[in-house]
Amino acid sequence: MPSLLLLFFLPLHFSSAAHQTLPPEIAAACNATRFPDQCASSISQSNRLLQNPTPLQIIQAALYLSSENLKTAKSMVKAILDSAEKIPNRNRTAAALSCMDALGYSEYRISLSNDAIPLGRIKDARAWLSASLLYQTGCRSGLKYVNDTHEVDQTMSFLDNLTVLSSNALSMVVAYDNFGNETAAWLPPRTERDGFWEHSSGTGEVVRGVRIPAKTEVNVTVCKDGSEGCYRTVQAAVEAAPGESAVRFVIHIKEGVYEESVRVGIEKKNLVFLGDGMGKTVITGSLSVGQPGISTYNSATVGVLGDGFIASELTIQNTAGPDVHQAVAFRSDSDLSIIHNCEFISNQDTLYAHSLRQFYNSCRILGNVDFIFGNSASFFLNCHILVRPHPLNPQLGDENPITAHGRTDPAQSTGFVFQNCLLNGTEEFMALYYANPQRHRTFLGRPWKEYSRTVFIHCELEALVSSSGWMPWSGDIGLNTLYYGEFENFGTGSNSSKRVAWSNQIPAEHAFSYSIQNFIQGNEWIPSS
Structure with a gap:
């Protein structure tokens, strides 16, 4: 076992006297973290x-510690795999396999961050390190079962x-971004709940105009009839795309219903799915956690890892049904991804915006429980968010939290922003709602993790949105640390006079x-109008 495993046995508490013997720059940097004693003992x-x-050298030393211990963690998970092979x-x-994948993604994002920080790409590093931490906590969560x-x-x-x-x-990087080289001014990560908003650049409208990249030459085509020069499956076309591409590779998916699970690997960068329209x-797919060996993460009909992914003019759905609980239609870990004029349909956990920076424009998202969830920094503009009935027994009533954001650390630069969106129900759901509003209650979200962050700005909230607005996850988990905000929303469900005390008007x-x-x-990456 590598010698760095010894870090596992370091004391969790570092004496204040020993802390005082540290160089002042390091002591100040460690004081800006959530775990200053562990920071001091390791650095x-x-x-x-x-x-x-x-300050940059201190940050890079902290990143090195994380990276080296990550290698040790991978070797320990590999040992679990080896043992499982001996006794199936x-x-x-x-x-363990999922954990190995997650730690590999974590390692990749730390490496990118380490290269970006000396170049001044601090926002990129924050996004990547936020994802790196997410993958580590995800690995650990999977093993606990x-x-x-x-x-x-x-x-x-x-x-x-x-x-x-x-x-x-990550906390050090956030402090450096907010306060620069003056480590004496560095503070532990704070959130809007603490009354802290980071400096924002620009003035004027909250929303800027955007356009989707103009249609470029199609590289390959997918069609149901498998005619000459045409792939029969989307996955076959993905596999034909080059790895690590610096330019767009456009896959035209012709009208038709494609029954398959699609996986876009981390090496498949700048891939474009271009359909013939929503519903065409x-x-x-129909994978769900109700099937042996299937997790929420790998239940997705389409799962994307490669950065710079674009999808336009198509529908992605999961037909597993509500009786099998989580059944994801679309899952994304693609940084700088653009989803335009797409439709996502399932029941529980429709859209898994898992990590990194994602932009959804003019999309339709349908589901009924936590159907937009994850720990990404995702922006939803001009989208229709529609609640569906529970098909098993819709007359019994239900509680439908629309979002479940999963931020676990206040330093993570993640959250969901909805702007100019419509929140409503399908015709079938609204018929049930109007027949008995108390049986069919809809909420803007609930805190999947402690530092959940979701805001709605200039959105139309229809009557189905409960007057309390938000619902708890379990007891008081996250209620003192989350940030749920609303700003200038309108519609019957926008009245904020009875909102829960732990939500806010921005x-x-x-x-x-x-x-x-x-x-x-x-x-920097979405073409402007």
């Missing part, structure tokens, strides 16, 4: 720092330590913090 043993290090255990093998051996238990404990190191590195080009002077420009840096 004090680093051999990567020179005397009187600069399907669930443990599946969890198969924690039936000492090996798994020890790995989970090591992952706990790893997430502390990664959180501290349809990609459909101050007008801070509304621009949630612009496309500020929230996802869209002015």
Whole structure:
């Protein structure tokens, strides 16, 4: 086992006297983290720092610690896999394989961040490190369901330590972004709930005009009849696309219903799915957590990892039904992705906006429980969000939280922003609602994780939205740390007089913090109108 495993046995508390012996720059940087004692104990043993290090050198030392411990975590998960092969255990093998993938993605994003920070690409680094931390916590969460051996238990404990190191590195990057080189001014991560909004650039309208990249030459075509020069499946066309492409590779998916699961690997960058219209080009699947070995993550009909993904003019659905619980239609881990004029249909967990920066424009999203969820920084503009009935027994009534954002750390630059969107029900749902409003209640969201963040700006909220607006997840989890905001919404469901006490009306002077420009840096990668 690599010697860095010794970091697992470092004391969780570092004496204040020892803390005072640290160089002042390092002590100040560690004080800007959520876990300053662990920060001091780990960095004090680093051999990567020179005397009187600069803030950037301290950050890079913290990233190095996270990266090296990540390698150790991967080796520990590999040992779990090896053990599962000797004594077959399907669930443990599946969890360990998913964990290995997640740690690989985490490692990739840390590497990108380490290269970006010296170049001044701090917003990119924050987005990537937010995702890196998400993948680590996701790995750990998956293992807890198969924690039936000492090996798994020890790995989970090591992952706990790893997430502390990664959180501290992310906090330092956030402090550097907000306060610059003056480490004495650095503070631990704060959120809007603490009355803190980051500096926002630009003035004027909250929403800027956008356009989708003009249609370019089609590289390959998918069609149902498999005619000459045409792929029969979307997956075959994806596999034909080059890896690590710096230019768009356009896949035209002709009208038809394609029954398949589609996976876009992390190496498939700048891929474009161009359909013939919502309801005409349809990609459909039926995987769900109700089937053996299927997790929420891999239940997706279409799952995308490669950055720069674009989809336009198509429908993606999951027909598994509500009796099998989570059944994802579309899952995205694609940074700088654009989804335009697309439709997503399922029941619970329709759209898994899992990580990184995503932009949805003029889309239709249909579901009934937590049907927009994840821990990405996603912006929804001009979208129709529609609640569907529960087909099993819709007369019994239901509670439908639309969103479930999953931010676990206040330093993560993630959240959901809805602007100029319509929140309503399908005709079938509204018929049930008007027949008995108390049986069919809809909420803007609930906190999947402690630092859940979701805001609605200039949205039309129809009558189905409950007067309380938001619902808890379980007890008081997240209610003191989440940020749920509304600004200048309208419609019957927008009356804020009876909203829950733990939601907020966004101050007008801070509304621009949630612009496309500020929230996802869209002015740098979304073509303007």
